[in-house]
Amino acid sequence: MKSERRNKVKYLFKLLSPYKKAASIALLFMLAELFVELFQPLLMSRIINDGIERMDLQSTMILGGFMVLLAFVGFACGIINSFYAARVSQGYGFDLRKQLFQKIQSFSFANFNQFPTATLITRVTSDVNLLQQFVFMGLRIMMRAPLMMIGGLIMAFIIDVKLALILGVVIPFLLVFLVWAMTRAYKLFRSVQSRLDHTNGVLRENLLGIRLIKAFVSFRQEIRRFTQSNEQLMERTIAALRIIELTVPLLLLAMNLCILFILWTGQLEVISGGSNVGDVVAVVNYTTRITGAFSAISMVIMNISRAKASVNRVSEVLEEKVDIYDTEESNANLQITSGHIAFNQVDFRYSANTLPILESISFTVNPGQTVAIMGATGSGKSSLFQLIPRLYDVSSGSVQIDNTDVRKMKLDVLRKQIGFVPQDPTLFTGTVRENIMWGKEDATLEEVIEAARHAQLHDTIMKLPLQYETVVGQKGVNLSGGQKQRMSIARALIRKPAILLLDDSTSALDLQTEAKLLAAIATYACTTLIITQKISTAMHADMVLLLDNGQLIAQGNHEQLLEGSELYKQIVSSQFGKEGVPHV
Incomplete structure (x- = not known):
């Protein structure tokens, strides 16, 4: 235990290495100041014994002057020591x-x-x-x-x-x-x-x-x-x-x-x-x-x-061990080319001591497809999303993109080609333009405007006092829920991702705005996965994945699930009524 503590201290104080010269100067002047302080009482005894007691004014003046000079030297050494110690x-x-x-x-x-x-x-x-x-x-x-x-x-x-x-x-x-x-x-x-x-x-x-x-x-x-x-x-x-x-x-x-x-x-x-x-x-x-x-x-x-x-x-x-990192097998040359996604018998749990979140999940998404993921709260939808950019790693099985296990791809390469919009949109203090450019640091104003248009946000921005230079408050306090969602989507679209992940990111949008947004997204050459509770969104997806208690209980398009999934029928009925079950 003591050895471990010593190692920790040694590790932390290795950071002092760049300041060895300044630290040495500080210690040198500290020793000089100390020497002055230790010499002064001895000098004082000589003043008393050789000067004052013998009534020798000359000795008293000489020794007293020397003592004052030493005091100034000690003061200067203390100031210099404090300066370098602070540095x-x-x-x-x-x-x-x-x-x-x-x-x-x-x-x-x-x-x-x-x-x-x-x-x-x-x-x-x-x-x-x-x-x-x-x-x-x-x-x-x-x-x-x-x-x-x-x-x-x-x-x-x-x-x-x-x-x-x-x-x-x-x-x-x-x-x-x-x-x-x-x-x-x-x-x-x-x-x-x-x-x-x-x-x-x-x-x-x-x-x-x-x-x-x-x-x-x-x-x-x-x-x-x-x-x-x-x-x-x-x-x-x-x-x-x-x-x-x-x-x-x-x-x-x-x-x-x-x-x-x-x-x-x-x-x-x-x-x-x-x-x-x-x-x-x-x-x-x-x-x-x-x-x-x-x-x-x-x-x-x-x-x-x-x-x-x-x-x-x-x-x-x-010293915390980071459990997700690039390994020797990670290849920087592996890029997302088409956006093909495959889950192969994926199990996931947050730790060995917790219950499984996902069990035996297997499905395939073809390049360019739009997939809607549905299920009750706690069914594992967001966890499934987070496995794709390796925000978490699978407990068993594999997630593959373009037939390559994501664990073999460099993390920064993988994530830079994925547009991720979380359920709770996060904005930062800065302008509207800066918040959208957060998805692509070197984006031009034209790219920012294009992304905002496709996110159905441009018209709203143009009504703001300074338009794209309007300052967004911390966490977007001066924007509505729908505006924050669309700004987060614009941030993801500006990087023109190969894979777009929307985690219930259109919940605050009306059906008309959502339809325009999805139509704009369809013009991008990307594979899109959308977590949604809206049947109106699932109806237009190429495939719907239905999760329940961490298991994939049904998959197919809207029409197929209407025919083969009782749970999907219940969801549709709850939103449209028994008489109005829609068919595409």
């Missing part, structure tokens, strides 16, 4: 966020099932910020504080062994206490980050569903839910911070008692002639600096405890 930590945070985002982009749908959206947001933001702070503190005070403690103790022994022995006895006990506090704090801060995930999840759900919350006047219930999660976060944070808040005062109390004891002992030494005032002042000064180092170390330990929790959480994302 390294900010660069590290940027690189780590970038790697996390790239990793998340590579996730399959199955991977996303392991990490809720809220926890991914927390890990990319809060956890990375904590690691970024850890790097800054590492270059600024993490090494400086223990070195100050060790250096201060050594200098105290050089000046006065008897007085320094007091520090030599007390400090080891305090260090043991600090290690215990760090161990306790680590467990608690990991719990805090977990609760932060949950609170972010509640907040995200509320922001996404704010319109529904207002429509159902359920804001009081949601306030209670958020308050409960927020209180739990507060309680765990307080429990974690309580250890730190108790640790620091106890350390300061012990060190202040140590200072009093040194002053008392030093007074006796001065009276007996065993020491002098300057040496006592210097030892007290070193003790004060060690006390400050303890305060810094307690803060460092708190950050280490939080960083340890964040290291694990960030590593979990970076």
Whole structure:
């Protein structure tokens, strides 16, 4: 376990490699600043012993001037150290966020099932910020504080062994206490980050569903839910911070008692002639600096405890095994040429511990055909769709395009030739033109307009204030459901796909608009699969697939299913009535 944790830390801090030079400069100036601080009490003892006690103004002025000069040097070293430490930590945070985002982009749908959206947001933001702070503190005070403690103790022994022995006895006990506090704090801060995930999840759900919350006047219930999660976060944070808040005062109390004891002992030494005032002042000064180092170390330990929790959480994302990827067998030269699709005894389940979603699915779609897929909610229609572009992989059997298993095709090559319109259309903040071009980055304005025309959206766009330059709000809040669906369809059409997948993407359209849309799609040289609940759509398809409980129970055209499928007849009757069963 410890070895695994060390490997995680080592892996994460490999990202510091590009900043070795800046980190080295930061550490060099940190050591210079430390040297100045350790030398100052010794210089002060000389000022007292050789200048003030002997009433030697010249020595006092020379040594005092040198001390002021050293103070300016130490100040400059501290500023330079902070600059380079900030540069390294900010660069590290940027690189780590970038790697996390790239990793998340590579996730399959199955991977996303392991990490809720809220926890991914927390890990990319809060956890990375904590690691970024850890790097800054590492270059600024993490090494400086223990070195100050060790250096201060050594200098105290050089000046006065008897007085320094007091520090030599007390400090080891305090260090043991600090290690215990760090161990306790680590467990608690990991719990805090977990609760932060949950609170972010509640907040995200509320922001996404704010319109529904207002429509159902359920804001009081949601306030209670958020308050409960927020209180739990507060309680765990307080429990974690309580250890730190108790640790620091106890350390300061012990060190202040140590200072009093040194002053008392030093007074006796001065009276007996065993020491002098300057040496006592210097030892007290070193003790004060060690006390400050303890305060810094307690803060460092708190950050280490939080960083340890964040290291694990960030590593979990970076080390997550992506189950859908290009293999050595993947061939970049394999392209979709005709759009022939074949499912061969396909079984699918989300994991080994879940019930099957699809069982023994077999069918063939010829190039250029339009296929309607129908079935009750939960029958596996969307899951079937997602197997074609390999958003999921089959559990057994195979999905073939142009007689080639999709697992042998490069993912980017496969998906770039498929136009996929999900059930819930997703739009991004930007202009109408940019949202449509999202399907093809290098598309011209003429291609954008053509896709919008075929999606039956051009006339609507021309009525907007800035037409194609009109800004679409986040998730398309300023558009109707039908407009969002058509914009998603235009985004898929602009890439002129070899295969077009429409997942119930015309549900918000009236029959006339849908008919025009399907007629426009028919002009494309592509194989089209449509998940639909509308018999009016199925009637004009070349083939209808009827799913029930994950099984393909019937396939054929509208007329064939009217003759041979009782379930299809029931669906038709529910939409047209028993007397009006349509025939093509």
